[in-house]
Amino acid sequence: MDHFQKSIYDLIVETSTNLPADVRKAIHAAQEHEDKGTRSALALSTIAENIQMAESSVSPICQDTGMPTFMIRCPVGVNQIAMKKKILEAVTQATKDSKLRMNSVDSLTGDNQGNVGPGMPVINFEQWERDNIEVRLILKGGGCENKNIQYSLPADLEGLGKAGRDLDGIRKCIMHAVYQAQGQGCGAGFIGVGIGGDRASGYELAKKQLFRAVDDINPNTELRELEEYVMENANKLGIGTMGFGGKVSLLGCKIGAANRLPASFFVSVSYSCWAFRRQGVTLNAGTGKIEGWIYKSGTGISMKDITAEGASGKPGDQMESRREIFLNTPISEDQIRQLKVGDVVVINGLIHTGRDALHKYLMDHDCPVDLNGAVIYHSGPVMSKDADGAWSVRAAGPTTSIRTEPYQGDIIRKFGIRAVIGKGGMGQKTLAALKEYGAVYLNAIGGAAQYYAKCFKKVTGVHFMEFGIPEAMWHLQTEGFTAIVTMDSRGNSLHADVEHDSLEKLIKLKEPFFK
Known part of the structure; x- marks a missing residue:
């Protein structure tokens, strides 16, 4: 099967960069159903734009390309050992080409080994009675x-x-x-x-x-x-x-x-997540060439048009009021104290990425850069080098913030950080630190890796490359990074409010439905 490796590579690229038609239609339906003028409507509009950007640039929709999981059905007699070897080579090449993020971390040492290592990627084989090969792939962050x-x-x-x-x-x-x-x-x-x-x-x-x-x-x-x-x-x-x-x-x-x-x-x-990246192909068992795609491609279904149609949504009972505030780093405590939940903040200046490994390190060590008045971005970007050796950001959406909850409040206090950007919100310990020391939590749109990558105009430096590219501390010159205040310095948390309200609605579903 001379063409098998190339077919797998093409499958990886398509899965990582282009959502299939059924997923796009589901997001379109969500836009039409959501009330206009709400934070959710704004998020859906950003999601739609990001989908289109990823397709146009053939770049990862989300920077977290997950653990590639292949489900393969093949005829009796096909050499599965050779197929697995070609899959590993295709995954390695896709990682080098920044279509996949380096995600295979040694569980004992923390060493990031790309996307190939013990147990990764996941490859499941099943024999069937047809004479062609079916390969399905899911990238789940x-x-x-x-x-x-x-x-x-x-x-x-x-x-x-x-x-x-x-x-x-x-x-x-x-x-x-x-x-x-x-x-x-x-x-x-x-x-x-x-x-x-x-x-x-x-x-x-x-x-x-x-x-x-x-x-x-x-x-x-x-x-x-x-x-x-x-x-x-x-x-x-x-x-x-x-x-x-x-x-x-x-x-x-x-x-x-x-x-x-x-x-x-x-x-x-x-x-x-909404970035529902799964695709599949049927292959000729003799040549390994692609004979067809299992899910209809999203190419040709313009998310730009969907955004135009869906952004208006339906009039809500009450439009969510919000202010748009521009901030340049470093940010003062007085500027932060004026922000409140619901404000849209646009940041210009230097932003520093920081994930789990960095937060753990900073608990007991000094930081190589001054973080007083700084912004920390919970993100593990996809990075690449150009011919001159300069780094550029290929994909950089937010990661889930709650993992840094054990550290975040102490890091804010220790270094004077004024804003933390991530997704999904944080807990009571961080909320208390925001209030006491004068900081805010900004929720970016999860999965919107291309939308945010365009905001990073230059990589000014990097520290802790020994943690691996996703966990390293990248210093990024930024223009127009937009996020929403969801936890402010007054002790307010949109995440806590939504969780409380949704629990009340959940309780109403307590009585038996199926008897």
Whole structure:
């Protein structure tokens, strides 16, 4: 199969840079349903623009390209060992070409090994009786992977009470899974649900559901009714895009079931962000050439047009008032104290990236640059070097901030940081530090890696490359970086408010629906 490696490379590039048609249509529908003038409507508009930018530049939609997972079905007699070798070579080349971020981290040493290492990428083979090869690929980032959840029934669920070993207990688990994700999984998202199996096969079944088309119909009547129930009622929780509050919290729900042991009853939920990157190809078993694409390409479905149509949305009961404020770094405490939740902030000047490794390091060490009045951006960018050896930003959306909660308040106090940018919000310890020391949390739009990459005009330096490119501290000259204040220095948190309101709505779904 002389063309197999090239076909896999093309599959990786298409999956990373171009959302398929069914996903685009789901985002379009969300835009049309959301009230205009809201934070969620603004986020959906940014998402639509980012999708178009990624397609046009053939660059990653989101900087977190996840753990590449291949599902392969092939005829008897095809050399699976040779196929795996070619897949690893294609993944390595795609990483060198900045179509994938370096994501394979040694769990013991922390060394980033690109995208190839023990257990990575994931490659699953299955034989079938057809004479061609089918390869499906999903790129599911760490932020939404962390919002996966597995329930063992019976269970007591917050807001919903007892979930038994029956269809109504399954319903409660799925609704709770959507609630617990809030905005940390780059919602509005998609979920795959696996009922039964053991702990490992249950999660595998859940992830396989994400390979189904968004608009397909479940052949099982009970599961189809459950999918329809979840889609209707999850979007009544008011979580909204990015957890900003709104009418659309879920874009798709697919459910599958498998047999289980008498002693075990697992409900496994695999959460995927709006940047639902999955694609597949059929290949000629003799040559390895692509014969067809499994999901209709999004090329030709202009997200620019969708933005124009969807940005108007429907008139809400009340337009969300917001101010637009321009800030240049370094930022003073007085400027920060004037900001409040809901303000749109546009930042110019130097921004520093910092993720888990940097925050842990700074707890016990000095910083090589002055962070007084600075902005820290929770982001692990995709970077590349040009012919002259200069670095450039290829993709740079925000990462989930809650992982730095154990450190963030202390880092703000120690270094005088005035703004933290990320996604999904942070906890009470950080909120208290924002209030005491005069800082704010700014929520950027998760997954919008191209939208934000355009704001970084120059890489002025980098520290801690030993942490790996995503975890290094990049110093970026910035113009026009826009984000929303969701936690201010007055003790207010939009994330806490939305979580409280959505819990009240979740409680209303406590009574049995399936009897």
